[in-house]
Amino acid sequence: MPTAVAVTGPDLVLPSPDRHTPSAAVLQSAVRSPLTYSLDQALTEMDTLVEHHGYVIVLCPASTPASVTRRLYAVRSILESDRIAVLRPELPPLGLAVLALQLRQLSSCDFSPGVLASAARLLSHYIYAGALLGSVARLDRVPVSLQSHAKSWLPGAQFAVLATPRPELVKVSGTGPRTSLPGPGFGTKMLYAPGQLAPAWVTDTLAPAWHAQGVEEVRLPAESARWWATGRLVEFAAAIPDISVLYQLVSSVRREDCHWCGLELIGDRCAFCAAPLPPPEERPDRPARALLPRGAP
Incomplete structure (x- = not known):
């Protein structure tokens, strides 16, 4: 079975683009309260995933409450398993859902678990994730100037914010942005998730400016309002949708062996x-290997 990709909420599981892409496991230990889902149940849940898949990659939003992350690390510690990776990329929730989908797609290739898990950091740099916000007064995950803070209190003010790969913030006027958000220089598909704002600026202005090859509406993750510090938003994420491009991107990077666990x-x-x-001079040379997706000619 492919390496399991697990997430901490059902709204972080985007629809599979094809029948070959496995779904993600939704950890009930993160979704349900400790009062209704005991530590023993959480241990059984994770142990079952490890036994069935061999390795588990858990993706958890950086804004997730500390109680959830403490339980994840506690489960990993009690199981004494080096087959569980808990990753907390600095991606907004919709961007994290896109990353989870990309890892799910790549899990059907013959990448080893260690390469697949460490690819998350690489792929995050190619996900353009942000939001249209009705207020940035409480936003602390993207640098916000005092001027923008003051403008956010004006009636009808809206801001376009890019969180990754490079933070950016512009004020949006009634007819469009005064300045444009820097977009990707490669082909992407854009997903957007409306909250308490209309998505017209994202679909009619931003997507064409970024030359998005497709635009699709998805459900707003429950964690989005906490991450962006407001429910008045439309979250968006543009990313590479083609598994062959993702594969080439990951396979082009030099691989090493972990000196501790051997992955x-x-x-x-x-x-x-x-x-x-270890430092480059202490690393042994290893021959390059060519990997192909399953079923590739």
């Missing part, structure tokens, strides 16, 4: 055991 990885840190790579 393959890309980047400078193992996603499962968190061990950093």
